[in-house]
Amino acid sequence: MTLQIRPMETEDVPAVLPFLRAHHPYRVLTEKAVRWRMANPTPHSTDLPLVATDGDGGIVGFTRSLLTRPEGRDPHGLTFLTAVAERYRGGDLAARLLTASEESLVERGARTLRTEVAEEPVQAGGPVLHEVALDQGYAEEETHHILGLDLSLLPPAPEPPAGVELRTFREYADDPRPVYELDRLASEDEPGAVPSVGFMTFEDWVNGPWNHPLTDLDLSLVFLHEGTPAGITCYGSDRRSRMESSMTGTLREYRGRGLAGYAKHVALLRAREQGFTHAATGNHENNAPMLAINARLGYALLGKETGYVKPVA
Known part of the structure:
Protein backbone atom coordinates (compact mmCIF):
# COMPACT_ATOMS: atom_id res chain seq x y z
CA MET A 1 0.00 0.00 0.00
CA THR A 2 1.47 3.36 -1.06
CA LEU A 3 2.17 5.84 1.71
CA GLN A 4 2.26 9.57 1.00
CA ILE A 5 3.82 12.31 3.15
CA ARG A 6 2.46 15.80 2.60
CA PRO A 7 1.77 19.08 4.44
CA MET A 8 -1.28 18.95 6.70
CA GLU A 9 -4.34 20.89 5.55
CA THR A 10 -7.08 22.36 7.71
CA GLU A 11 -9.51 19.71 6.47
CA ASP A 12 -7.20 17.05 7.96
CA VAL A 13 -7.71 18.33 11.53
CA PRO A 14 -10.76 16.18 12.48
CA ALA A 15 -8.84 13.01 11.54
CA VAL A 16 -5.44 14.13 12.87
CA LEU A 17 -6.67 15.13 16.33
CA PRO A 18 -7.81 11.67 17.58
CA PHE A 19 -4.69 10.16 15.99
CA LEU A 20 -2.48 12.55 17.99
CA ARG A 21 -4.43 12.01 21.21
CA ALA A 22 -3.95 8.25 20.90
CA HIS A 23 -0.18 8.64 20.47
CA HIS A 24 0.36 11.49 22.95
CA PRO A 25 -2.21 10.68 25.65
CA TYR A 26 -0.86 13.10 28.26
CA ARG A 27 -0.84 16.16 26.01
CA VAL A 28 -3.74 18.60 26.17
CA LEU A 29 -4.94 18.78 22.56
CA THR A 30 -8.12 20.35 21.19
CA GLU A 31 -9.39 20.96 17.69
CA LYS A 32 -9.72 24.68 18.37
CA ALA A 33 -6.08 24.87 19.46
CA VAL A 34 -4.80 22.97 16.42
CA ARG A 35 -6.75 25.20 14.05
CA TRP A 36 -5.62 28.33 15.93
CA ARG A 37 -1.96 27.34 15.66
CA MET A 38 -2.30 26.79 11.90
CA ALA A 39 -3.88 30.24 11.50
CA ASN A 40 -1.52 32.06 13.90
CA PRO A 41 2.14 31.31 13.17
CA THR A 42 4.62 31.93 15.96
CA PRO A 43 6.78 35.06 15.51
CA HIS A 44 10.35 34.37 14.34
CA SER A 45 9.39 30.87 13.20
CA THR A 46 7.58 28.89 10.54
CA ASP A 47 5.58 25.78 11.36
CA LEU A 48 4.91 22.98 8.86
CA PRO A 49 2.85 20.03 10.14
CA LEU A 50 3.28 16.92 7.99
CA VAL A 51 0.93 13.94 7.70
CA ALA A 52 1.41 10.48 6.25
CA THR A 53 -1.58 8.86 4.57
CA ASP A 54 -2.21 5.35 3.30
CA GLY A 55 -3.71 4.39 -0.04
CA ASP A 56 -7.21 5.08 1.27
CA GLY A 57 -6.29 8.55 2.53
CA GLY A 58 -6.30 7.54 6.21
CA ILE A 59 -3.90 9.25 8.61
CA VAL A 60 -1.08 6.88 9.60
CA GLY A 61 1.66 9.35 10.57
CA PHE A 62 2.24 12.90 11.75
CA THR A 63 5.06 15.25 12.71
CA ARG A 64 5.58 18.99 13.26
CA SER A 65 8.48 20.71 11.54
CA LEU A 66 9.26 24.03 13.23
CA LEU A 67 11.98 26.44 12.05
CA THR A 68 13.08 29.08 14.58
CA ARG A 69 15.18 32.12 13.63
CA PRO A 70 16.93 33.57 16.72
CA GLU A 71 18.28 37.07 16.26
CA GLY A 72 22.02 37.03 15.65
CA ARG A 73 22.22 33.21 15.46
CA ASP A 74 21.75 30.58 12.79
CA PRO A 75 18.22 29.22 12.33
CA HIS A 76 17.52 25.87 13.94
CA GLY A 77 14.83 23.31 13.18
CA LEU A 78 12.79 21.04 15.44
CA THR A 79 10.89 17.89 14.55
CA PHE A 80 8.45 16.91 17.29
CA LEU A 81 5.01 15.55 18.23
CA THR A 82 5.77 12.62 15.91
CA ALA A 83 3.25 9.78 15.71
CA VAL A 84 3.31 6.60 13.62
CA ALA A 85 0.47 4.08 13.43
CA GLU A 86 1.41 0.86 15.19
CA ARG A 87 1.12 -1.28 12.07
CA TYR A 88 3.78 0.84 10.33
CA ARG A 89 6.35 1.05 13.15
CA GLY A 90 8.24 -1.97 11.80
CA GLY A 91 8.86 -0.28 8.46
CA ASP A 92 10.54 2.92 7.35
CA LEU A 93 7.68 5.40 7.87
CA ALA A 94 9.19 6.97 11.01
CA ALA A 95 12.49 7.51 9.19
CA ARG A 96 10.70 8.94 6.17
CA LEU A 97 8.78 11.41 8.34
CA LEU A 98 11.97 12.59 10.04
CA THR A 99 13.75 12.89 6.68
CA ALA A 100 10.87 14.86 5.16
CA SER A 101 10.93 17.25 8.12
CA GLU A 102 14.72 17.63 7.91
CA GLU A 103 14.58 18.41 4.19
CA SER A 104 11.90 21.04 4.76
CA LEU A 105 13.89 22.62 7.59
CA VAL A 106 17.15 22.72 5.66
CA GLU A 107 15.40 24.20 2.63
CA ARG A 108 14.14 26.98 4.92
CA GLY A 109 17.64 27.69 6.22
CA ALA A 110 18.14 25.50 9.32
CA ARG A 111 21.78 25.04 10.35
CA THR A 112 21.08 22.85 13.38
CA LEU A 113 18.45 20.11 13.61
CA ARG A 114 16.71 18.85 16.72
CA THR A 115 14.07 16.27 17.49
CA GLU A 116 12.22 15.13 20.64
CA VAL A 117 11.16 11.61 21.60
CA ALA A 118 9.50 10.40 24.81
CA GLU A 119 9.28 6.98 26.39
CA GLU A 120 6.17 4.85 26.54
CA PRO A 121 3.50 5.61 27.69
CA VAL A 122 4.11 9.33 27.17
CA GLN A 123 4.57 8.83 23.43
CA ALA A 124 3.27 5.69 21.75
CA GLY A 125 6.06 4.12 19.71
CA GLY A 126 8.71 6.23 21.41
CA PRO A 127 11.39 3.48 21.47
CA VAL A 128 11.13 3.11 17.70
CA LEU A 129 11.49 6.86 17.19
CA HIS A 130 14.49 6.88 19.55
CA GLU A 131 16.27 4.33 17.36
CA VAL A 132 15.41 6.27 14.20
CA ALA A 133 16.89 9.46 15.65
CA LEU A 134 20.15 7.70 16.52
CA ASP A 135 20.29 5.95 13.14
CA GLN A 136 19.95 9.31 11.39
CA GLY A 137 22.87 10.85 13.20
CA TYR A 138 21.29 12.61 16.17
CA ALA A 139 23.01 12.78 19.56
CA GLU A 140 21.22 13.02 22.90
CA GLU A 141 21.26 16.60 24.21
CA GLU A 142 18.93 16.95 27.23
CA THR A 143 16.19 15.15 29.12
CA HIS A 144 12.90 16.23 30.67
CA HIS A 145 10.80 14.33 33.21
CA ILE A 146 7.14 14.05 32.16
CA LEU A 147 4.93 13.87 35.23
CA GLY A 148 1.26 13.08 35.78
CA LEU A 149 -1.13 13.65 38.66
CA ASP A 150 -4.51 12.11 39.44
Whole structure:
Protein backbone atom coordinates (compact mmCIF):
# COMPACT_ATOMS: atom_id res chain seq x y z
CA MET A 1 0.00 0.00 0.00
CA THR A 2 1.47 3.36 -1.06
CA LEU A 3 2.17 5.84 1.71
CA GLN A 4 2.26 9.57 1.00
CA ILE A 5 3.82 12.31 3.15
CA ARG A 6 2.46 15.80 2.60
CA PRO A 7 1.77 19.08 4.44
CA MET A 8 -1.28 18.95 6.70
CA GLU A 9 -4.34 20.89 5.55
CA THR A 10 -7.08 22.36 7.71
CA GLU A 11 -9.51 19.71 6.47
CA ASP A 12 -7.20 17.05 7.96
CA VAL A 13 -7.71 18.33 11.53
CA PRO A 14 -10.76 16.18 12.48
CA ALA A 15 -8.84 13.01 11.54
CA VAL A 16 -5.44 14.13 12.87
CA LEU A 17 -6.67 15.13 16.33
CA PRO A 18 -7.81 11.67 17.58
CA PHE A 19 -4.69 10.16 15.99
CA LEU A 20 -2.48 12.55 17.99
CA ARG A 21 -4.43 12.01 21.21
CA ALA A 22 -3.95 8.25 20.90
CA HIS A 23 -0.18 8.64 20.47
CA HIS A 24 0.36 11.49 22.95
CA PRO A 25 -2.21 10.68 25.65
CA TYR A 26 -0.86 13.10 28.26
CA ARG A 27 -0.84 16.16 26.01
CA VAL A 28 -3.74 18.60 26.17
CA LEU A 29 -4.94 18.78 22.56
CA THR A 30 -8.12 20.35 21.19
CA GLU A 31 -9.39 20.96 17.69
CA LYS A 32 -9.72 24.68 18.37
CA ALA A 33 -6.08 24.87 19.46
CA VAL A 34 -4.80 22.97 16.42
CA ARG A 35 -6.75 25.20 14.05
CA TRP A 36 -5.62 28.33 15.93
CA ARG A 37 -1.96 27.34 15.66
CA MET A 38 -2.30 26.79 11.90
CA ALA A 39 -3.88 30.24 11.50
CA ASN A 40 -1.52 32.06 13.90
CA PRO A 41 2.14 31.31 13.17
CA THR A 42 4.62 31.93 15.96
CA PRO A 43 6.78 35.06 15.51
CA HIS A 44 10.35 34.37 14.34
CA SER A 45 9.39 30.87 13.20
CA THR A 46 7.58 28.89 10.54
CA ASP A 47 5.58 25.78 11.36
CA LEU A 48 4.91 22.98 8.86
CA PRO A 49 2.85 20.03 10.14
CA LEU A 50 3.28 16.92 7.99
CA VAL A 51 0.93 13.94 7.70
CA ALA A 52 1.41 10.48 6.25
CA THR A 53 -1.58 8.86 4.57
CA ASP A 54 -2.21 5.35 3.30
CA GLY A 55 -3.71 4.39 -0.04
CA ASP A 56 -7.21 5.08 1.27
CA GLY A 57 -6.29 8.55 2.53
CA GLY A 58 -6.30 7.54 6.21
CA ILE A 59 -3.90 9.25 8.61
CA VAL A 60 -1.08 6.88 9.60
CA GLY A 61 1.66 9.35 10.57
CA PHE A 62 2.24 12.90 11.75
CA THR A 63 5.06 15.25 12.71
CA ARG A 64 5.58 18.99 13.26
CA SER A 65 8.48 20.71 11.54
CA LEU A 66 9.26 24.03 13.23
CA LEU A 67 11.98 26.44 12.05
CA THR A 68 13.08 29.08 14.58
CA ARG A 69 15.18 32.12 13.63
CA PRO A 70 16.93 33.57 16.72
CA GLU A 71 18.28 37.07 16.26
CA GLY A 72 22.02 37.03 15.65
CA ARG A 73 22.22 33.21 15.46
CA ASP A 74 21.75 30.58 12.79
CA PRO A 75 18.22 29.22 12.33
CA HIS A 76 17.52 25.87 13.94
CA GLY A 77 14.83 23.31 13.18
CA LEU A 78 12.79 21.04 15.44
CA THR A 79 10.89 17.89 14.55
CA PHE A 80 8.45 16.91 17.29
CA LEU A 81 5.01 15.55 18.23
CA THR A 82 5.77 12.62 15.91
CA ALA A 83 3.25 9.78 15.71
CA VAL A 84 3.31 6.60 13.62
CA ALA A 85 0.47 4.08 13.43
CA GLU A 86 1.41 0.86 15.19
CA ARG A 87 1.12 -1.28 12.07
CA TYR A 88 3.78 0.84 10.33
CA ARG A 89 6.35 1.05 13.15
CA GLY A 90 8.24 -1.97 11.80
CA GLY A 91 8.86 -0.28 8.46
CA ASP A 92 10.54 2.92 7.35
CA LEU A 93 7.68 5.40 7.87
CA ALA A 94 9.19 6.97 11.01
CA ALA A 95 12.49 7.51 9.19
CA ARG A 96 10.70 8.94 6.17
CA LEU A 97 8.78 11.41 8.34
CA LEU A 98 11.97 12.59 10.04
CA THR A 99 13.75 12.89 6.68
CA ALA A 100 10.87 14.86 5.16
CA SER A 101 10.93 17.25 8.12
CA GLU A 102 14.72 17.63 7.91
CA GLU A 103 14.58 18.41 4.19
CA SER A 104 11.90 21.04 4.76
CA LEU A 105 13.89 22.62 7.59
CA VAL A 106 17.15 22.72 5.66
CA GLU A 107 15.40 24.20 2.63
CA ARG A 108 14.14 26.98 4.92
CA GLY A 109 17.64 27.69 6.22
CA ALA A 110 18.14 25.50 9.32
CA ARG A 111 21.78 25.04 10.35
CA THR A 112 21.08 22.85 13.38
CA LEU A 113 18.45 20.11 13.61
CA ARG A 114 16.71 18.85 16.72
CA THR A 115 14.07 16.27 17.49
CA GLU A 116 12.22 15.13 20.64
CA VAL A 117 11.16 11.61 21.60
CA ALA A 118 9.50 10.40 24.81
CA GLU A 119 9.28 6.98 26.39
CA GLU A 120 6.17 4.85 26.54
CA PRO A 121 3.50 5.61 27.69
CA VAL A 122 4.11 9.33 27.17
CA GLN A 123 4.57 8.83 23.43
CA ALA A 124 3.27 5.69 21.75
CA GLY A 125 6.06 4.12 19.71
CA GLY A 126 8.71 6.23 21.41
CA PRO A 127 11.39 3.48 21.47
CA VAL A 128 11.13 3.11 17.70
CA LEU A 129 11.49 6.86 17.19
CA HIS A 130 14.49 6.88 19.55
CA GLU A 131 16.27 4.33 17.36
CA VAL A 132 15.41 6.27 14.20
CA ALA A 133 16.89 9.46 15.65
CA LEU A 134 20.15 7.70 16.52
CA ASP A 135 20.29 5.95 13.14
CA GLN A 136 19.95 9.31 11.39
CA GLY A 137 22.87 10.85 13.20
CA TYR A 138 21.29 12.61 16.17
CA ALA A 139 23.01 12.78 19.56
CA GLU A 140 21.22 13.02 22.90
CA GLU A 141 21.26 16.60 24.21
CA GLU A 142 18.93 16.95 27.23
CA THR A 143 16.19 15.15 29.12
CA HIS A 144 12.90 16.23 30.67
CA HIS A 145 10.80 14.33 33.21
CA ILE A 146 7.14 14.05 32.16
CA LEU A 147 4.93 13.87 35.23
CA GLY A 148 1.26 13.08 35.78
CA LEU A 149 -1.13 13.65 38.66
CA ASP A 150 -4.51 12.11 39.44
CA LEU A 151 -6.18 15.12 41.03
CA SER A 152 -8.28 12.93 43.31
CA LEU A 153 -5.02 12.11 45.14
CA LEU A 154 -4.02 15.75 45.69
CA PRO A 155 -3.37 16.38 49.40
CA PRO A 156 -4.99 19.29 51.26
CA ALA A 157 -3.38 22.69 50.80
CA PRO A 158 -0.77 23.72 53.37
CA GLU A 159 -0.94 26.92 55.35
CA PRO A 160 -0.20 29.89 53.07
CA PRO A 161 3.28 31.41 53.36
CA ALA A 162 3.43 34.72 55.17
CA GLY A 163 2.45 37.68 53.02
CA VAL A 164 1.23 35.64 50.03
CA GLU A 165 -1.74 36.70 47.88
CA LEU A 166 -3.08 34.93 44.80
CA ARG A 167 -4.82 36.45 41.79
CA THR A 168 -6.07 34.73 38.63
CA PHE A 169 -4.85 35.79 35.21
CA ARG A 170 -8.47 36.70 34.52
CA GLU A 171 -8.08 39.62 36.94
CA TYR A 172 -5.40 41.02 34.60
CA ALA A 173 -7.48 40.68 31.43
CA ASP A 174 -7.75 44.44 30.93
CA ASP A 175 -3.99 44.94 31.29
CA PRO A 176 -1.89 41.76 31.20
CA ARG A 177 1.46 43.58 31.12
CA PRO A 178 2.28 42.71 34.78
CA VAL A 179 1.86 39.02 33.88
CA TYR A 180 4.09 39.51 30.82
CA GLU A 181 6.85 41.08 32.91
CA LEU A 182 6.74 38.22 35.41
CA ASP A 183 6.88 35.67 32.60
CA ARG A 184 9.80 37.48 30.94
CA LEU A 185 11.88 37.87 34.10
CA ALA A 186 11.18 34.42 35.56
CA SER A 187 12.11 32.76 32.23
CA GLU A 188 15.62 34.23 32.12
CA ASP A 189 17.30 31.32 33.90
CA GLU A 190 14.91 28.48 33.08
CA PRO A 191 16.95 25.27 32.56
CA GLY A 192 17.27 23.97 29.00
CA ALA A 193 19.80 23.41 26.24
CA VAL A 194 17.78 24.68 23.28
CA PRO A 195 18.71 28.29 22.40
CA SER A 196 15.85 30.76 22.59
CA VAL A 197 15.03 33.63 20.27
CA GLY A 198 15.08 36.04 23.19
CA PHE A 199 11.87 36.78 25.00
CA MET A 200 9.07 37.93 22.73
CA THR A 201 7.67 41.44 22.64
CA PHE A 202 4.57 42.27 24.65
CA GLU A 203 2.46 42.40 21.47
CA ASP A 204 3.69 38.97 20.31
CA TRP A 205 3.13 37.55 23.79
CA VAL A 206 -0.48 38.83 23.87
CA ASN A 207 -1.17 37.48 20.38
CA GLY A 208 0.55 34.20 21.23
CA PRO A 209 0.59 32.62 24.72
CA TRP A 210 -1.98 34.96 26.28
CA ASN A 211 -4.59 34.50 23.55
CA HIS A 212 -3.83 30.82 22.89
CA PRO A 213 -7.08 28.79 23.13
CA LEU A 214 -5.56 26.40 25.67
CA THR A 215 -4.42 29.13 28.08
CA ASP A 216 -6.72 28.92 31.09
CA LEU A 217 -7.00 32.40 32.63
CA ASP A 218 -9.03 31.08 35.55
CA LEU A 219 -6.60 28.35 36.63
CA SER A 220 -3.39 30.33 36.01
CA LEU A 221 -2.28 32.45 38.95
CA VAL A 222 -0.10 35.40 39.83
CA PHE A 223 1.32 35.15 43.33
CA LEU A 224 2.22 38.30 45.23
CA HIS A 225 4.33 38.81 48.34
CA GLU A 226 3.16 41.65 50.55
CA GLY A 227 1.39 43.16 47.55
CA THR A 228 4.29 42.90 45.09
CA PRO A 229 4.03 40.46 42.14
CA ALA A 230 6.57 37.70 42.78
CA GLY A 231 5.81 34.97 40.22
CA ILE A 232 3.33 33.04 38.12
CA THR A 233 2.03 29.52 37.62
CA CYS A 234 0.43 28.99 34.18
CA TYR A 235 -1.88 26.25 32.86
CA GLY A 236 -3.43 25.16 29.63
CA SER A 237 -6.59 23.07 29.69
CA ASP A 238 -9.26 21.49 27.53
CA ARG A 239 -11.88 23.21 29.76
CA ARG A 240 -13.23 19.78 30.71
CA SER A 241 -11.00 17.29 32.51
CA ARG A 242 -7.33 17.67 31.54
CA MET A 243 -4.81 20.39 32.32
CA GLU A 244 -1.12 20.87 31.65
CA SER A 245 1.41 23.15 33.33
CA SER A 246 3.11 25.47 30.85
CA MET A 247 5.26 27.58 33.18
CA THR A 248 5.90 28.23 36.86
CA GLY A 249 8.46 30.85 37.76
CA THR A 250 9.44 33.00 40.71
CA LEU A 251 11.49 36.19 40.60
CA ARG A 252 14.95 35.57 42.03
CA GLU A 253 14.51 37.76 45.10
CA TYR A 254 11.41 35.80 46.20
CA ARG A 255 12.68 32.25 45.76
CA GLY A 256 13.00 29.85 48.65
CA ARG A 257 9.87 31.10 50.46
CA GLY A 258 7.45 28.38 49.33
CA LEU A 259 5.41 30.77 47.17
CA ALA A 260 5.47 28.76 43.93
CA GLY A 261 4.65 25.46 45.62
CA TYR A 262 1.71 26.99 47.45
CA ALA A 263 0.38 28.70 44.29
CA LYS A 264 0.61 25.46 42.30
CA HIS A 265 -1.20 23.58 45.06
CA VAL A 266 -4.06 26.07 45.12
CA ALA A 267 -4.34 26.08 41.31
CA LEU A 268 -4.64 22.28 41.27
CA LEU A 269 -7.22 22.27 44.06
CA ARG A 270 -9.30 24.85 42.21
CA ALA A 271 -9.06 22.74 39.06
CA ARG A 272 -10.34 19.69 40.93
CA GLU A 273 -13.24 21.72 42.28
CA GLN A 274 -14.11 22.64 38.67
CA GLY A 275 -14.22 18.99 37.60
CA PHE A 276 -10.70 18.45 36.25
CA THR A 277 -9.33 14.97 36.89
CA HIS A 278 -5.80 14.83 35.47
CA ALA A 279 -2.82 17.17 35.37
CA ALA A 280 0.49 16.83 33.55
CA THR A 281 3.75 18.75 33.59
CA GLY A 282 7.32 18.49 32.37
CA ASN A 283 10.55 19.52 34.09
CA HIS A 284 14.12 19.60 32.88
CA GLU A 285 16.13 16.94 34.70
CA ASN A 286 18.36 19.68 36.16
CA ASN A 287 15.42 21.62 37.62
CA ALA A 288 15.70 20.07 41.08
CA PRO A 289 13.60 22.70 42.92
CA MET A 290 10.57 22.26 40.66
CA LEU A 291 10.92 18.47 40.60
CA ALA A 292 10.84 18.54 44.39
CA ILE A 293 7.75 20.76 44.46
CA ASN A 294 5.91 18.48 42.05
CA ALA A 295 6.89 15.39 44.05
CA ARG A 296 5.34 16.95 47.16
CA LEU A 297 2.16 17.62 45.20
CA GLY A 298 1.92 13.94 44.26
CA TYR A 299 3.05 14.02 40.64
CA ALA A 300 4.47 10.68 39.44
CA LEU A 301 6.99 10.07 36.68
CA LEU A 302 5.25 8.90 33.50
CA GLY A 303 8.38 8.74 31.38
CA LYS A 304 11.30 10.77 30.14
CA GLU A 305 11.47 12.90 27.01
CA THR A 306 14.85 13.22 25.33
CA GLY A 307 15.99 16.00 23.03
CA TYR A 308 18.42 15.14 20.25
CA VAL A 309 20.60 17.40 18.09
CA LYS A 310 22.75 17.23 14.97
CA PRO A 311 24.39 19.91 12.82
CA VAL A 312 23.45 20.34 9.18
CA ALA A 313 26.22 18.88 7.05
